[in-house]
Amino acid sequence: MTKYCIGKASEIQPGGKKIVEAGGRSIGIYNIKGNYYALRNLCPHQGAPLCAGVTSAFVNSSGPGDFSYECEGEIARCPWHQWEFDIKTGQMVVDPATRTMTYDVSVEKYDVSVDDEDYIYVHVP
Amino acid sequence: MESTAVVQNTKRESRKKLTIIDCDIHMPTIREAVIAYLPRHYREQIDTFGMRLPTQGAMYLNGAKGGIMQEQQFPMDGTPADLLAYFRKEHLDKYRVEHAILTGLGDYAIQTTPDADYAAALCTAYNNYMIDHYISGDPRVKGSIMIPKQDPLLAAKEIDRIGGHPGIVQVISSNGAEKPYGHRFYYPIYEACERHGLPFAVHVSMEGIGINHPPTGAGYVNHYIEYRMARTQIMMAHLASMIFEGVFQRFPTLKFVMIEAGILWIAPYIWRMDQDWKALRSQTPWVKEPPSEIVRKHVRFTSQPIEIPPDESLFLPLLKSMHGDTNLCFASDYPHWDFDHPFKSFPKLDDELKDRIFYQNAAELYGLPPRRSESEAENEAEGTTK
Numbered sequence: 160m161t162k163y164c165i166g167k168a169s170e171i172q173p174g175g176k177k178i179v180e181a182g183g184r185s186i187g188i189y190n191i192k193g194n195y196y197a198l199r200n201l202c203p204h205q206g207a208p209l210c211a212g213v214t215s216a217f218v219n220s221s222g223p224g225d226f227s228y229e230c231e232g233e234i235a236r237c238p239w240h241q242w243e244f245d246i247k248t249g250q251m252v253v254d255p256a257t258r259t260m261t262y263d264v265s266v267e268k269y270d271v272s273v274d275d276e277d278y279i280y281v282h283v284p
Numbered sequence: 285m286e287s288t289a290v291v292q293n294t295k296r297e298s299r300k301k302l303t304i305i306d307c308d309i310h311m312p313t314i315r316e317a318v319i320a321y322l323p324r325h326y327r328e329q330i331d332t333f334g335m336r337l338p339t340q341g342a343m344y345l346n347g348a349k350g351g352i353m354q355e356q357q358f359p360m361d362g363t364p365a366d367l368l369a370y371f372r373k374e375h376l377d378k379y380r381v382e383h384a385i386l387t388g389l390g391d392y393a394i395q396t397t398p399d400a401d402y403a404a405a406l407c408t409a410y411n412n413y414m415i416d417h418y419i420s421g422d423p424r425v426k427g428s429i430m431i432p433k434q435d436p437l438l439a440a441k442e443i444d445r446i447g448g449h450p451g452i453v454q455v456i457s458s459n460g461a462e463k464p465y466g467h468r469f470y471y472p473i474y475e476a477c478e479r480h481g482l483p484f485a486v487h488v489s490m491e492g493i494g495i496n497h498p499p500t501g502a503g504y505v506n507h508y509i510e511y512r513m514a515r516t517q518i519m520m521a522h523l524a525s526m527i528f529e530g531v532f533q534r535f536p537t538l539k540f541v542m543i544e545a546g547i548l549w550i551a552p553y554i555w556r557m558d559q560d561w562k563a564l565r566s567q568t569p570w571v572k573e574p575p576s577e578i579v580r581k582h583v584r585f586t587s588q589p590i591e592i593p594p595d596e597s598l599f600l601p602l603l604k605s606m607h608g609d610t611n612l613c614f615a616s617d618y619p620h621w622d623f624d625h626p627f628k629s630f631p632k633l634d635d636e637l638k639d640r641i642f643y644q645n646a647a648e649l650y651g652l653p654p655r656r657s658e659s660e661a662e663n664e665a666e667g668t669t670k
């Protein structure tokens with residue numbers, strides 16, 4: 160496992176994301192309500208850059224014509240075929256066996272830092 | 285032993301790098317550059333009243349914003365040459381596309397206005413723009429003639445006007461229609477197609493929009509997913525209409541191309557037509573061969589959006605049953621959101637079948653030259669993917 164610093168925590172505000180390169184992979188780093196998550200930027204369907212699509216809620220319903228929004232900001236929608244993935248688990252919403260990689264993320268201060276900034280690290284095997 | 289392994293490996297590598305033909309491409313256009321091709325009358329009308337076209341988007345949703353892959357960013361504030369350059373980089377070079385078939389510029393909405401004269405003027409403008417800016421701009425780009433299907437005589441005139449251009453390979457119309465395409469109303473279009481040796485293609489779109497009939501015989505559906513499902517039944521109706529109205533008896537060299545309607549459903553549909561023909565042949569005695577045979581000879585299909593059965597072992601038998609080895613042509617639908625990736629959308633195929641679907645079938649259909657040699661293709665692919 161190698162950890163890669165991908166920038167300052169303040170760069171990715173709640174609801175925001177940043178697509179980075181780490182360990183030879185393209186990875187989307189998301190801030191969901193103050194917590195950071197890392198999702199491989201690769202759709203298991205046809206290889207699209209998954210994280211380049213919109214970030215949305217899970218839309219639920221009690222019946223025809225009713226729409227409710229859950230898990231705000233936790234769904235990555237593929238830019239091509241609009242398949243929905245849970246950012247926290249990498250699993251496809253309607254078919255959890257279809258999944259992309261997720262990685263651990265930590266927020267740390269630089270070892271020998273003079274500033275007091277928090278930095279985001281992604282841990283890639 | 286070692287040298288044999290190297291040769292085999294090299295052969296496999298070069299096979300992997302074979303070029304393809306992509307049979308469904310939707311290039312955006314720079315509006316002002318298209319309008320410049322219109323007569324003054326319509327330029328002034330558009331300036332005053334807008335485009336005056338029904339739109340599918342006014343009635344149904346799409347799959348994604350703008351209907352395209354969300355990471356695609358065409359330079360819409362640039363020139364037509366800028367759009368072509370973007371297309372080269374993002375598609376032609378990236379996927380080793382040797383020929384890209386543009387399936388009509390503008391919007392099939394043109395074919396839904398009741399004003400056939402205006403539709404004809406728009407078709408001419410978009411067709412001229414396509415030839416001047418895209419076909420002339422890159423030898424890989426081939427075009428389809430947008431026709432005012434509202435008026436088959438005007439449509440035939442447009443086919444005669446540009447049908448001889450070497451970069452023009454087919455005539456195109458929307459799946460949404462006023463009458464099934466086997467109707468003799470359309471004969472002037474098929475006569476013109478035969479005069480120029482051009483296939484007649486129908487592309488899903490505009491079902492129930494403008495002057496077209498509702499998207500199902502039972503009326504309007506509500507949601508976009510229902511709308512997409514409804515398209516198949518309209519295409520089914522066109523196919524049976526073309527066969528049993530006797531279009532291919534009257535126009536023996538005509539080819540009919542079904543674009544973006546799906547593929548595997550065609551297998552049981554053909555079985556059903558053959559079965560009914562055995563019983564009902566005497567009612568349409570001009571149909572002298574089994575419908576499956578007419579389909580094999582005259583009808584071609586494009587692959588996107590490809591259906592993959594949950595049990596993948598069903599794919600090849602169904603593909604075989606719809607004459608996929610000779611009649612199916614790969615299409616990506618670039619840059620639309622439901623794009624099929626040229627190398628990742630199909631289950632594994634043997635080399636020969638892959639070659640047929642990704643090149644030879646389309647080359648025969650559109651009269652395109654054989655693929656450049658594998659070594660040339662390999663050199664080019666390496667040169668352009670840097």
